[in-house]
Amino acid sequence: MDNREEVREFLTSRRAKIRPEQAGLPAGSRRRVPGLRRSEVAALADMSVEYYAKLERGNLAGVSPTVLDAVARALRLDDAERAHFLHLAQAADGSDALVRPRRRATRQWTPHRSLQWALDAVTAGPAFVRNGRMDLLAVNPLARAFYHDVYADHHNRANLARFNFLDPASRRFYPDWDLASDVAVAILRTEAGRNPHDKGLIDLVGELSTRSDAFRTRWGAHDVRHHGTGTKRFHHAAVGELTLAYEGLEMAAEPGLVLTIYTAEPGSPSEEGLRLLASWAATRRAASATGQEATH
16 A cells, blocks of 8 residues: 555545535635645645645655644544544654554464453453454454354454455444445545555455445545444344444553444343344354364
8 A cells, every 4th residue: 555645545535525605615616626726735634735736645654743634624623534644644754653553463363361361251242353464363252153154254354444345244244334434445445545565455456356346436535533432233144233332442451452342222122133143143152162072
């Protein structure tokens, strides 16, 4: 992923999303471009058109925080977009290597025993650890049952983005499939800004871009978002509809990894659904253990 191209496309896409009237400018009737012109962004950011054009060509190396903040304000970036913009600037001048905690290669990462114990101690809802590529790295028993469809097809390789866009089962699992797809791409796009040289991420984006029109269109939109808390709807093959709240927690001991826990509202049908899911999972484990014993 070329950083200059990433910067250019991100800034261009943000500029195109702002209507002149949103920025307090006259709309006019002879506009050739959607959104704001470069000259208008430059004026809003209090800089020359030439300098802003240089930035929009992807030349962020050495740009001061004051200038970055001015551009972010002119483009009306939200918190997630602003953070992404700063990550792109850090990657452009190499400072990300200095300010970002060193990460271990996630392919070789295995959870500490204590982390697995902590996940297993969560018995009322699915709990799992993922990286920025959306690989499931560690799960509790209820999360493995919850993501049964993901694990059922080895082509998914325990990756939620690959499941979302390449596995037809995701259309049932995510009743709000379009929203789930938007979120998945936003997570990958955010990770690309933080870690643009991650070969695993580059390979994943290339694979999904080649095989999924839905992914390719969303990837080109350059949308990012924070994904820390909220509510989602699911349809599990064994227990039906589930409406679950989630909390995503950045792991201080493992930068770049996120611990997510899904829970249901107490007394709700979804809470009963999670109890049924736990029972279903326990029955499957018992049947599997019996089958293994019978073969010995």
